[in-house]
Amino acid sequence: MPEMRYCILQHGDQLQYVEMPSDYAYQLSALNLRLNKEISKLTAAGKPELPLAVAECSQLELLQEGSHIIGGLDYINQLESSFASLNESEYPLIALLTEIRALQAQLEQWYEEEMV
Numbered sequence: 001m002p003e004m005r006y007c008i009l010q011h012g013d014q015l016q017y018v019e020m021p022s023d024y025a026y027q028l029s030a031l032n033l034r035l036n037k038e039i040s041k042l043t044a045a046g047k048p049e050l051p052l053a054v055a056e057c058s059q060l061e062l063l064q065e066g067s068h069i070i071g072g073l074d075y076i077n078q079l080e081s082s083f084a085s086l087n088e089s090e091y092p093l094i095a096l097l098t099e100i101r102a103l104q105a106q107l108e109q110w111y112e113e114e115m116v
Contacts, residue, residue: 002114006060006069007032009051016051017060020072021110027103028072029053035079035096043090048082073107080104 005025009016009032020028032053039047062069080100086093 003058006057007053008055008057010054011049011051015054015067016075017062017067017069018072018075019060019069021107021114022058024072024103024106024110025056027106028076029056031099031103034099038091038096041091042086042088042093044086044088044093046086048079073104073111076100076104076107 003022004019005022007018007020007025007028009018018028032050036050036052039050060069080097083093083097083100
């Protein structure tokens with residue numbers, strides 16, 4: 001079984017747990033922090049509400065019944081979809097989408113190679 005890490009994201013008073021291959025967890029955290037920094041510069045209506053990366057860990061045991069782990073590729077696919085749907089005219093949205101899609105492509109390749 002490949003080594004995984006967990007990115008813990010805070011969205012309001014809720015926590016999200018994203019399972020990532022250990023070599024890519026830092027990239028998700030860094031991307032999340034960059035997106036949070038840049039999102040206020042977007043002028044398009046319907047900007048996604050982003051959680052904030054608050055922690056990473058190697059092992060995770062969920063104790064709350066309603067909590068669940070989100071797969072890294074599922075999370076990044078949803079993130080890409082929410083940014084791709086924006087009709088932004090003032091901010092160079094393509095730069096953010098390029099970063100999201102780069103991590104998305106890396107994860108897709110990783111899952112193809114590791115989860116066969």
